[in-house]
Amino acid sequence: MVTNDKGFIPLKHRVIEGLARLAWENNVNQESTEKLIREISPGPKAIFRCCVYKEREILRRRVRLACNENANPHRQSNNVIQVIDPACEECPISSYSVTDNCRLCLGKACQNSCHFGAITMTDQRAHIDPMKCKECGLCASACPYSAIAQLTRPCKKACPVNAITYDENGLCVIDDERCIRCGQCVHSCPFGAISTKTYILNVIEAIQTGKEVFAMCAPATEGQFGKDISMGSIRTALKKLGFTDMVEVGLGGDMTAAYEALEWSEARKEGKKMTTSCCPAFIHLLKRHFPDQYHENMSQTISPMAAVSRYLKATHPGCITVFIGPCMAKKSESQEMGIEGNADYVLSFGEFTSLLRSKDISMEPEVKAYQEASLWGKGFASSGGVANAVMECMRERGEDTTNIKLRACSGGKACVTALSLLKVGKLPEDFIEGMACEGGCVGGPSRHKAESEIKKARESLMEEADTRKVLDNLKNYPMDQFSMMRENTMSQASPAPLVKN
Structure with a gap:
């Protein structure tokens, strides 16, 4: 079965397993977790991201989630589902884009249908300015060549209640009041940018205290x-x-x-x-x-x-x-x-x-x-x-x-x-x-x-x-x-x- 998550799930589990091993030894602290991060991403070359510094920052956020903390230390949320911001930046910002099917036709139906001045003509094809586009879809409907494609991010497509939007930087934002915690967005993201809090350290602590x-x-x-x-x-x-x-x-x-x-x-x-x-x-x-x-x-x-x-x-x-x-x-x-x-x-x-x-x-x-x-x-x-x-x-x-x-x-x-x-x-x-x-x-x-x-x-x-x-x-x-x-x-x-x- 081909899935979106095969590349990052082993990484997530490696973090959890590593923290669990530390917890059994009563050795979860800043020094030991940083050592775990560098064992997973030793450098100097990156393994799964553009650079080793980004890899390690993403891993630090994963460690926070594995310790039952918010991924972003500066953002408070009771939602068990969280966005790892450094991992969420590879998706296109614009929902509508012009493909190679564009013929630069004289009719310019796309440009004429846009009420927001978001479409201009270049030497090769029409161009949609994502800052002006309101994502109404009129241009895509008007194009006689079907040259304008709608790109819906996988996390947004998976959400049944439209709880996912994006900030000015294109980063995923989950509306906690609309989110139903189903988790469909988590494994739909091919970058592993959405994950959940984990209670594995709490469970180990309960076992170690001798409780039933x-x-x-x-x-x-x-x-x-x-x-x-x-x-x-x-x-x-x-x-x-x-x-x-x-x-x-x-x-x-x-x-x-x-x-x-x-x-x-x-x-x-x-x-x-x-x-x-x-x-x-x-x-x-x-x-x-x-x-x-x-x-x-x-x-x-x-x-x-x-x-x-x-x-x-x-x-x-x-x-x-x-x-x-x-x-x-x-x-x-x-x-x-x-x-x-x-x-x-x-x-x-x-x-x-x-x-x-x-x-x-x-x-x-x-x-x-x-x-x-x-x-x-x-x-x-x-x-x-x-x-x-x-x-x-x-x-x-x-x-x-x-x-x-x-x-x-x-x-x-x-x-x-x-x-x-x-x-x-x-x-x-x-x-x-x-x-x-x-x-x-x-x-x-x-x-x-x-x-x-x-x-x-x-x-x-x-x-x-x-x-x-x-x-x-x-x-x-x-x-x-x-x-x-x-x-x-x-x-x-x-x-x-x-x-x-």
Whole structure:
């Protein structure tokens, strides 16, 4: 699979791994990090940029992000997604440019259509002054030779909510109030100029202090590392790292499905449409761009990540919970949304594997079976999986779901379309499943392999799982010890979903 990020992802992970090695030795300081930077970019010749000085400055910004700090020390932002300014300067400033197809025709339709005097004629072709151009596109439409091309930067093209603009120097600027933290811009930038804060040092510190630290692996984990690496394999590797234990978040999928089933049943009786609430980027989309629908139509059930974290904190008071998955928005859910009892820290798959390398640990095939979730909970990783699990819970409780209409939205633009229809009262479906990534969480921006490889490996691993029912599975867990509601305190718990009609 050809991607934009192959050249800089290994560099990013090398920085994280190097810092992790320093952290295990309690040796993270200005001197040691500067030494790490010079090991990666020794000079005198540059390896991946125009000069060694620029390389090192970019690496310093990456070190800041890896230490959970803002990339720019002079710019304050709570957004987990950040722009590395020195790396963002190779894209063309102008959105419209004249190509070799220009014939310098006598008609000059492009020049005549421009209301801002941005187009002049040179000896060879027309020229568009980027300082005067308002990017209206009239010149491109008017040209009879289609000689004017519109160039949309990859980061801007990937953003489903138009949260990306550019300053006077052409540097990328993320509007934190519009950004939904989906992370699509991060891997779309071919220069690696957009990245996220990392909590790997926080996780190492928690392990070193001797606290109980539990890893929580996303449903999308299965298949990310090949068909031979099961959840049991990952659990063993995490214990070698120093984690107390691991719980698969597919169990949280079972929990979320059971409670959302109750909400959907009630909404159905009232003739009210509802949306899911497990994708944090989708929640940001609702809250920031469709506030009325956020308050009126969103499920109040917490996400699977928050559910497992609350379960662990209820049964192991004082423990630290760390989510591992392909989602960048989960970092925002953990740090920004203020959900009581949620995960303390979030690591991407790449950060997790960097952490393993920092202790020279490899994941190995394991025969011993490990399963805490039903197949329905595991299915939360794929588009349509959440809705299918909720419907299964409704059926397990004796409800007829034959006439329910579902809309599974895969990708930010599909989510925007569905919510726009809901806003104007023209949504034909009863319920919306919203996932900001194409294909669902398995297509997340921090996935470890190509989607086709992941799908094939997942199918193999899913065949080994048993076919337990969702509600029967939850009887094995203390659902009465914590709340599954977003706004409630953890003391307001209810085992109601386990009761069949």
